[in-house]
Amino acid sequence: MPSSIQHCILALIAAFCACGNAFAQTVEFKLQQREGWVGTPLTMQVVVVNFKSDPQPPEVAAGADFTSAVVGAPQRMDMRQNINGVASRRITTTWTVQMTPNHAGVLTLPQITMIVDGRTYLSPPQNIPVSAAETGDMMAVTVKSKPPLLYTGQAADLILEIAIRPYSNREHDVSLNERQMWELIDKPASSWGVFEPRIRELVQNNQPASSREEIRDGARWCVYEITTNTNAARIGALDIGDVRIDLRYPTGISVNRDFFGSPELSLSGIRKISMSPGPSNVVVQALPEMGKPASFRGAVGQFAIQASAKPTKSAVGDPMTLTLSVQSLSANKEELRALQPPPLDSPALTRSFRMPSDPLAGTVDGSTKTFTQTLRALNADAKEIPSIEFSYFDPATSKYVTTTTQAIAISVSPAERISSTALDGVNAAKKDVPKTSLTEVDGGLFANAASNDDLVSDQRLSVGWTTGLVFAAPPLVAVTLLLLRRQNQAAKNNVGLARARGAAKIALRNLEGAKDVAAIATLIQGFIEARTMRPTGTVTRSDAANFARMAGANAACLQSLDSILALGERAAFAPQGRESAQSLRAQAATLIGELDQLSWRHKTASILEEIQT
Known part of the structure; x- marks a missing residue:
């Protein structure tokens, strides 16, 4: 082939690649929901594709209709492909913006501004219908007793019934099952009243509550039952404590790309629903006085x-x-x-x-x-x-x-008694006992000396148990010390184990030098990564809560953990003052001490893994 033709082909390929790269540089504004509810955030992803310089965070216009904020750290992905010898590269940086409606109506989303490589990109105007936060069409909570009529002092089974309408998405042909909807109940944030011991047992064993499906008004509902025993101690409405169920109800599903570029489904938005049972209809009656036996x-x-x-x-x-x-x-x-x-x-x-x-x-x-x-x-x-x-x-x-x-x-x-005659007989018997007589011999003390034959008749050495233990003790102690030394050496060589054991000490030492709220949250996430032997930077806020829950953390500990990590996420883009960090250090030190006392296990659970099935 003539060299001129080869140069032309190479020039065309270079021009094609350059045009392709030019088209690849863009900013995408992806809204995950098409409707909203008052108090429930709407989520928009701002995706910057193939830009030369590192882009700055997006800016959201302020307004009375929405309360907006950029949440979390940006996610970066570098994907390379080589198809039939043609190499391509896609570099993306994604921010998440949450916009929470303040009232109902058809509202216009606040405009988002993105400046990259000297160019300004604006999100297109969009109108979203926003409804009042009605929860009765999504969840229902009731408390029953078995038997339904109780008397003072009677034992009964209390049943907490949680009915949830499962989420479904026609676009992706996805419907969440009973186990997946159970995982969406925010157990640490909920209040369980007298059902707290039972729910703690279910969480520690990673078990769902007993469930069934029901058809209500033509729609499918998942009904969960949590049963506990109680004793009706007082007359009147049965006291079940503070019961409030918090549910993270999905509002959308999005298609993302995994590390290998394959599509995967994930929840794109969450609507928080809280509901408590109505006034208790379980009434305790007094026992009748008529006919009461003595x-x-x-x-x-x-x-x-x-x-x-x-x-x-x-x-x-x-x-x-x-x-x-x-x-x-x-x-x-x-x-x-x-x-x-x-x-x-x-x-x-x-x-x-x-x-x-x-x-x-x-x-x-x-x-x-x-x-x-x-x-x-x-x-x-x-x-x-x-x-x-x-x-x-x-x-x-x-x-x-x-x-x-x-x-x-x-x-x-009758009780036995000893008569005086019997006592006289005992004394008389003692009188009849013959007396011992002594014989005097000559020679003084030498007369009592044993013969030499008696002294040397047996010269064999007898070793008893005590002597044997004395001789055996040093070897046993030496072997034990050797085993302990090898065990300690093996523990030192295990870097992950050493990192887990010293996690609390390192976190508390670094806590004194933490200058802001984001640094404190990062320290706590690093502590959990060390205790679970996971690589640095791989544990998210939700992962941290799940690992702590599996390790046996109570509701108060989980609430404190989530609040500190949430403050850290907000502080990453809206830095707090030194006063905020100073007030948070004592809470973080207490939290690290509580987390260090838990029983950490290497378990993971996620409902998202089952969505595709």
Whole structure:
């Protein structure tokens, strides 16, 4: 091929690439939602593509309709491709802008200005319909009791029912399932009242609540049930504590590119919904006074009682153990926890037996609570342990029931006494014992000396257990020290383990030199990365909350963690003063101490991994 033609082809290729690069330089404004709600942020992504200089953060115009802010750090991606020998490169920098509507109506989004390489780019004007924050069409929260009617002292199952309408997106043909919607409940931010122990157990075990699907008004709903046991202690509306459920409801789904350039779906916007159950319709009634037996001690439910004694043969004043076993016949065994023993002060019992006056505690084993008491017969005329009354209120029939144990036959013998004649016989027997006589020998002390043969008859060395342990101890100690030294050496060589162990100390030392709020938040994220043995800069705000939750952090700790990281994100683009950092250091030091006491485990969980399926 002539050289002139080759030069022409190369020139055309260079011109084509230059044009392609020119077209690739742009700024994209991507709005994730098409409608909004008052108080729920709208999210817009500002994507800068293939610019030479590092772009500055976008500027959002102020206005009365929206409260706007640039959130988080910019995300940078450098993607290179080589298709059929043609190389291409796409470098993007993405900012996230949140615009929160302040009132309902058709509102115009604030204009976003982006200046890059000396050129100014403006977001196009867009109108968004904004509605009032009605939550009843998305979530419903109720509390029920089983049984529905309660009496004072009755044990019951309380059921927290959370109904959520699952999110679906027709454009991408995606509908979230029950597990994914459960993960969207903000458990640390929610208040759970009496259900707190149960929800903590579910979170620690990474388990969802029991759930089912229901069709309500032609729509699919996911219904979750969280059950806990309680005892109705006071008359009136049952106190369930502060119950408020916070839900991060999706408002859109976007298509992003992963590291390899493959498309993946992610939630593009979140609408926060908070809801509490209405006034409690679980009412506790007082027990009726009419027909209440004298032996009633507050037991509410259905019970059976048995009695046994051991031994059944004894002498006057000797101890006998009386065992009373009360069995719960109800489905809820929580009623045994506060169950009191039957009265043991009946005249039939105290007339023939003496017993301690200390209250009986009792022990619960399955469906039975056992009480034990020590009895001592006062005389040999006691032939049986009389029957013992036990009364309870049956809520199924709304009546008092009195049941008795079977009388226990016993045999009591008189206490043995030693007569004076027997004592005289003992003294007389002592008088008949022959006396020991002594014989005097010559030679003084030498007469008692042993012969030489007796002294040297056995010269063998006998080694006992004590001597053996003395000789074996030094080798055992040496081997133990060697193993400990090797273990310590292996721990020192494990860089990740050493980093995790010293994470709290390093974080607290660096905390003193942190000059702003963003630096404090970065220190805490670095602490969590060290404790979970993850690379620096890979743990996000949501990751940090998830890892802390899996490690066993309580709601207060998680709230403090999220608030500090949120302040750090805002401070990255709106720096705070030194006063703000100074006031936050003490809170951050306390948080690091609490996080260091948790049990860190290397688990990850995300609903986004299941969206494509």
